[in-house]
Amino acid sequence: MVRELIRLEGVHRAFGAVSVLDGINLRIDEGDRIGVVGHNGSGKTTLLRTISDQKQDVGDITFAPGLRIAYLTQIRDIDEYATLEEELNRRGHQFKELEEEIAAIETKMADPSFYEGDWQPVLDRYSELQALSARSGGTDVAGHAKNILNALDLGHHPLDMPLSKLSGGERAKVALARQLVGMGEIDVFFLDEPTNHLDLPTLEWLEKFLAKFQGSQLIVSHDRFFLDRICTHILEIHDGHTRGYAGNYTAYLQQKELFLQTLADRIDKCEKEIKRLTGALQSMKRANKYDKSISQKHQMLSRSQRELKWLKRLKPKERRGLQFNLQSTEKSSLDVLDFKQASLKFEGLNRPILNKVEIGVRRGQKIGIVGANGAGKTTLLRIINKEIQLDDGIIDVRPGVEIGYFHQDHRTLDFDLTPVEQVQKLKPRMDYGDIRAMLGQFQFTKEMVSTPLKKLSGGERARIAMLKLLLEENNMLLLDEPTNHLDTDAKEAL
Structure with missing residues (x-):
């Protein structure tokens, strides 16, 4: 008989006056690989967080006894000021309750009065927890992760390298590696947009890893091909309700x-x-x-x-179509920019990022930049945007070129501001009604326009970043992973 791991009955979750989950019923059994789909802001991430933390407003969430969950969050939980080794040794979500229970028992054992009672069952539990910790890598998480680092093409980096020197894709790999440590002891793996920032070889490796993983999986993703290859069920969230479908994404x-x-x-x-x-x-x-x-x-x-x-x-409510109407300012000159003998090397890397690069960009070109994680794609854009200086050579950006930059981590946004305040900061003289109308065109409801960006989903933040580009009226766009976090409709509109 299939073992039931998690059950949700009549679960509701709201934030202020906004109801996100409305009477959700769900059962996750052993071996289930469930893909969670829905438009940006529909509540996919909220569902994972609510289950993981068991913090529903109404309803019941039941876990099987001793259930162990690993959780790869959408906004990667990474300390950029830590080294690679320090980050890998930082305990993942799956170890938290284990360590807390071990610490609680050790506190009891330190009290002499503990041994006056029936202490043997507690010691048996302590031995069980210690064995579980050892099988999960014990305290040597970095050592246990060595094979995973090599598989993710991170093994060539020294363990004392600061994460700030890694690319966005490499930092995403580190977050993934930290969660994968001790996965043999995990019953359910929650993955929120796991394919974001990953290059093709890493994506293929992750697909094989998840296909072999014996535990259950709850996966939020807009990558239909990934969901096709991994999932056995699809759960759609729409208007706060869910509907389940057997099979993969195509089914x-x-x-x-x-x-x-x-x-x-x-x-x-x-x-x-x-x-x-x-x-x-x-x-x-x-x-x-x-x-x-x-x-x-x-x-x-x-x-x-x-x-x-x-x-x-x-019948699902129809959403207003999303349109990115990007208008340029006056045209730039025919020659937009040129790299001449451009070279750059980062300390700690045994190879140059750029080595005497000669390349030009001309007006009207649409250039795709491809390469493995850490190859230097983002660095190239940051050089053009004058955030990083070359070691040698020059970059000649012609007069009249107005650059708009979409960062993959949306760093140009102020996450403490609401969408309305973000627009007002850029266009202080714009009428409030016009701002609301524009945000409505970008699928922001009246409740969302007054919500700080830090509380919005990754896809909603991406739409605000795109709106910012629209308002800036640039004539050259630098787009770093613009489709990350966007749902299918938004990707097609972009």
């Missing part, structure tokens, strides 16, 4: 299309029945014909109206 799309078509047919049939019954009752009234069939028809009409109301509640 989900097929089933959803069938569901929506069947729903549309039933609504159409119900509306026609209401029209027929209403017409029949009106005809009987005009003919002054009253018999027992009138009561029956009234009952049938009332039943059909209730059914129509119920069916329409099942």
Whole structure:
């Protein structure tokens, strides 16, 4: 019989007046690999956090006894001021309760009165916890992670390298490596946008790792191909409610299309029945014909109206389409910029980031920059944006070039501000009504426009960063991982 690991019954979660999860029922069994999908801000991350922390407002969340959860968060939990070794030795989510229980028992054992009672069961539990800690890597997490570091192509970095010198993709790998330590002892793995920042070889390795992992998985992702290859079930969140589908992402799309078509047919049939019954009752009234069939028809009409109301509640609300209307200022010169013998090397790396690079950018070009994590893609953009100086050579940015930069970590935003305040900071003379209208075009509701960015999802932050580019009216865009965090509709609009 399949073991039940987690059960949610009637779970509600709200933030202020905004209801995010509304009566969620969910069961996670041993071996389930569930993909969680939905538009930006639908509550996917909130669902994972609510289950992990068991902090629902209403309803019940039940864990199997001794359940152990690992959680890779969407906003990577990384200390950029730490070294690689220090970060790997920092305990992941899955070790927290284990360490707390060990510490509590050790405190009891330090009290002489402890041994006056029945202490043997406590010592047995202590031995069990110590054995579990040892199997999970004990205190030598960095040593236990060596194979994972090599698999993630991080093994060539010295362990004393500061994380601040790693690329965004490499830091994402470090966060992943720290969670993967001791995975043999984990029952459920929560992954929130695990493919963000990862290069293709790492993504392929992660897919193989998760396919072999014996525990259950709850995965939030907008990567349909990743979900296709990994998931056995799909859970869609829409308007605070969930609907489950068996199979991978492709099967989900097929089933959803069938569901929506069947729903549309039933609504159409119900509306026609209401029209027929209403017409029949009106005809009987005009003919002054009253018999027992009138009561029956009234009952049938009332039943059909209730059914129509119920069916329409099942129909997903249509969202306003997202449009990125990026307008440039005056055109730049034909020659936009040139690298001439450009060289750069970072301390601690045994290779140059740039080695006598000669390349030019011309007006109208759309240039994709590809390469492995740590190859220097972000560094190249930061050089163009004058955030990093070359060691040798020059970069010649022509007069009249106005640069707009979309950082992969959205660092140009002030996370303490609300979306309205962020726009007002950039355009202080813009009318408040115009700001609200513009934010509405970017799918921000009246509740969201007054919520600090630090409380919004990654996709919502990305939309604000895109809006910032729109308002700046640049004629050259530097886009660093612009599709990270965006849902499918937003990606297509971009």
